[in-house]
Amino acid sequence: MNALVHFRYVSKRFGADFAVRDVNLEIERGKMTALIGPSGCGKSTILRLIVGLLTADTGEIQFDGEKIAAETIMKIRRRLGYVIQDGGLFPHLTARHNLTLQPRLFRKRCDEIEKRITELCELTKFPSSGLDRYPLELSGGQRQRVGLMRALMLSPELLLLDEPFAALDPLVRMNLQRDLKEICTRLQQTVLLVTHDLAEAAFLGDEIALMNEGQIVQRGLIADLRAKPANEFVREFISAQRGLVQL
Amino acid sequence: MNAPQQSRSGGLSPSRRLLRARGQTAVYLRRRLGSRRSLLAVASVFLSVTLVSADPVFIGSKKFTESYVLAEIAKRALENAGIKVEHRPGMGGTIILWEALRGGGIDVYPEYTGTIAEEMLKQPGASIAQIRNALSAQGIAMTDDLGFNNTYALVMRRDQSEQLGLTTISDLRAHRELKFGLTHEFLERRDGWRPLSERYQLAPSQVLGVDHALGYAALAKGEIDVKDAYSTDAKIGDYGLVTLIDDLHFFPQYKAVFLYRKTLSSQAAHALNDLSNSIDEGRMIRLNSEAERTKNYAAAAQQFFGTTDGAIATPFVSESFRNKLLRWVTRHLELAGISLLLAIIVGLPLGIVASRGGAVGHAILGATGIIQTIPSLALLALLVPLPFFGISARTAIVALFLYGLLPIVRNTATGLQDISRPLRESAIALGLTAGQRLRKIFLPLASRSILAGIKTSAVINIGTATLAALIGAGGLGEPIISGLNLNDHVTILEGAIPAALLALFVQFGFDLLDRVLIPRGLRL
Known part of the structure; x- marks a missing residue:
């Protein structure tokens, strides 16, 4: 199958x-x-x-x-990676913390996480300077890119x-x-x-x-x-x- | 301050509490272990009994001048007999004193035979012998009367009564236009306003509930025309009032006595009984007047002994205002702070559970809401008779804690419920466990609402903590209650202004805390 x-x-x-x-x-x-x-x-x-x-x-x-x-x-x-309208980012966390939340709780190593973020920024064309902004400081399109990055952090199968x-x-x-x-x-x-x-x-x-x-x-x-x-x-x-x- | 010295600790002293517990343990051990270990049990009972006898005798008083003065007289009489005494002045009302006496929070307090029969024993018209028997069954003894009858009376301004030609209560029937300002206690008492108005068939157009001391000022200013009074009130003379004759003999006898626990040492009981028939009405009015003039109850009590025994009264050393203020504020913050902390510890989890809705959630919100509607004095009266509470700071803290719950529970629940579904589902989809979602996502997102609830609780607690003084737990309510009692605005302000400033300060402090505790991303 x-x-x-x-x-x-x-x-x-x-x-x-x-x-x-x-x-x-x-x-x-x-x-x-x-x-x-x-x-x-x-x-x-x-x-x-x-x-x-x-x-x-x-x-x-x-x-x-x-x-x-x-x-x-x-x-x-x-x-799984799950992306909804407007990204579903948590407003109290910066873009970076939105990305690291899941891998940290699943005990991924810090350097691996950082490496993955760099990869994904490149892949999704998200400027790494925006990583330390809060969702409300990002544009709608940027929020959606971060949402996509967050979904891809752990290389989901679906x-x-x-x-x-x-x-x-x-x-x-x-x-x-x-x-x-x-x-x-x-x-x-x-x-x-x-x-x-x-x-x-x-x-x-x-x-x-x-x-x-x-x-x-x-x-x-x-x-x-x-x-x-x-x-x-x-x-x-x-x-x-x-x-x-x-x- | 003009009020008598306060005990430093609000409740039972720790040693007393400990020893009580030890006594109970001993009894328990004896039952549990039987005769083989009885030696140990007897020894521990002996130990606790000898130590308990070293505890001071606690005297309570109600929040009006005469009660303070009589308590101070009892204190001095016991001290003269070589007994250690502490006075817990100005407690909330009859029920609080009565429950405290039965529970052992206090050992002695001045009461009136009419109140005992009507309010405490619910046996209107009982004879002295009947009262004694009924009290005895509850472990309470009563001295012979102190020599005066402080019954209820209705009073008016002299000029108005002369102008209208009023001398008896029956005369009031023809003047429905007169405004009655009665104390809340009198309005509700079984020997108070309702049966009185029925007996005399009075139906005034206006009946207001007014605090006792404030009522005198209102009467003097003409804001009210008739007021209930105690027949030995100093203010009857001070304000030039007349007492209307109780021509139908409605009011029962209110002979002043001391009630005391039968566990009191015979030496102490003797000292109290020696006070019977030593104060007539004229003398009591003078002592009351003296106390209100000098704003010093202890001094009035000293005058009593000074004129009877010829003993030289030791000069009354008054505490400096700064010290008093520091003591009140410290105690106030202690009461409000501990209760707030408890309310947070309990309220936050309750709010989390309540946010999930359902029967349990509704029950939690309903229960905390109902607590909020109980008047503070009523809540104290409900708590005082319970085991472990009594007359203590503990009771005040628990009452404040209960009042502080609702804002925290409600705001936590609403804050969590207001989190949008997409965010909720995103957190679930990320594979976080329920605990991780709550800690990392939901509580931070609800932080603004939760903190607002805590802030509301804190400000409410600072305000409500003034009620602690009603059960002798101290704080800024102490001068407020004394001031109300003495109709002394300066004393009221000594408590009210610091309390208001404290509330503002706490509000400001929490506004600063918002900046630290609410995540920056939510403050954009």
């Missing part, structure tokens, strides 16, 4: 409503899978199930052959990105998207990206999974979705977004 994560008939309900319903999904190693769909379609829930912020009601999720459960989740989390660029202005977003693609290609990073922006998904994703009402409606390349939409929803979703791009 080449897939790093397996979802098998996973359902999660909030009250009477299904957030995800009988989802089967594989996230393949070394690829970026873009999970896309309208608001409330359940794409963020998929991501939160992997991190263990939620637990599935039924079905099973495996990470590298291991079932995600209360006993395993702490170990699995160390093998990078989870939850609408990472949604709050940024278009120019900054474009630069970041380009840099992210370059980084992930270089690292051969397995990525699960959640976005509602088809252009972003098309640009970054090796593969796209389109979700609606808690289920995966269609998977494939953007060209497949465009050429052979699985149903009326897919056609509408794609044409609506394409319409915006053409403006």
Whole structure:
């Protein structure tokens, strides 16, 4: 099996409503899978199930052959990197301390940590002079770069990105998207990206999974979705977004 | 200061406490070990008994002039008999004194037969013999009366009573427009305002609750027209007031007596009983007047002995203001500081638990909220009868600690709850354990709110610590209560101004502390 994560008939309900319903999904190693769909379609829930912020009601999720459960989740989390909108940086810590927090608690050596920070600054094009600033002293794009660095500190096997660029202005977003693609290609990073922006998904994703009402409606390349939409929803979703791009 | 000397320690002296405990241990050992070890037990009982007898006799008094003066007279009488005595002046009220006497926090205090029957034994109209029996069952003895009846009375300004032609309480019925200013105790007593107004069918348009000493000033100024008084109050003469005749004989007899624990040595009991029938009403009014004029209760007590025995009164050496202030402030900070520290130690974890919500969280916030609504005097009255509390600094500290909890618990809980979900989840996703998340992320993020809670608690505690003086625990409340009692503004200010400055200083200190304890990233 080449897939790093397996979802098998996973359902999660909030009250009477299904957030995800009988989802089967594989996230393949070394690829970026873009999970896309309208608001409330359940794409963020998929991501939160992997991190263990939620637990599935039924079905099973495996990470590298291991079932995600209360006993395993702490170990699995160390093998994940998680980036959210605006970076999720802790405002009371400088950029550097945001980066060193996790490796220090996991008892990494100081010189190793420093070496890793230098590497990542270069990789993410973050000026090392900004390392001793607090999050509120950084721009939105810089915060997002630090957020990405923090997620990559321990070389995670899976990078989870939850609408990472949604709050940024278009120019900054474009630069970041380009840099992210370059980084992930270089690292051969397995990525699960959640976005509602088809252009972003098309640009970054090796593969796209389109979700609606808690289920995966269609998977494939953007060209497949465009050429052979699985149903009326897919056609509408794609044409609506394409319409915006053409403006 | 004009108040009598205060004991340095607020509560039972440590040796006394220790010895009590040792006595209990001995009893326990005897039960536990049986006859084989009884020798050891007997020895330890013997040891503790002999040492306990060296402890001073503790005399309590209520916070009004006559009680202070009588306590000082008892003190002097016991000292003349060669007994070591400490006076704990100006405690909160009947219930606090009574519970302290029963619990052993004090050994003697002056009381009135009417109060004993009505308030303490709940046997209105009981005879002296009945009172003695009932007290005896609780381990308390009573002297014969001291020679005067200090009953309740209603008083008015002389000019107004003459103008309206009022001489009896019944005459008040026709004058509903008169403003009544009554003490809170009188308003609530079983032999107080409610039954009195029923008996005389009084329905005045306005009845206010006013502190006793302040009430006299209000009466003199014409802000109120009728007030409750004790028939031996010095102020009746000082302010030119008249006592309205109790024509329906409503008020019971309030003969002054000393109550004392039956464990008191026979020598001490003798000395107290020798005081019976030695003070008539005229004499008591003069002693009260003397005490209020000189603002020195001990001196008034000395005058009593000076005129009866012809003994030369030793000059009263008054403590310098600087020393007194230092003593009050030190004690005040001690009370507020220790209670604040306890409130932080207990409040922070409670706040953390409460931040998680659920039934437990709501119960914690509810309970701390309810404590806050209990009036301070009531909280003291609830604590004093409990074992380990009594009349002591300990009780004051626990009361202050309870009052200090709510701001800390609430602000800790809110501060933690206000942390945004993305930050919360980022911390979880980083793989930090619950403890690491709390220490490294959540508490620092909530630090501003938590510190604000601690600051509020500190300022509240500085203010509320003045109540400690009600149970003889000292602090800046001492001059405030004395001043209220004597209607002496200067004395009130001697306590009130330092207390206010202290609160400002503490506020300022915490503002500085914010800069150190709140992470810089949150202050941008």
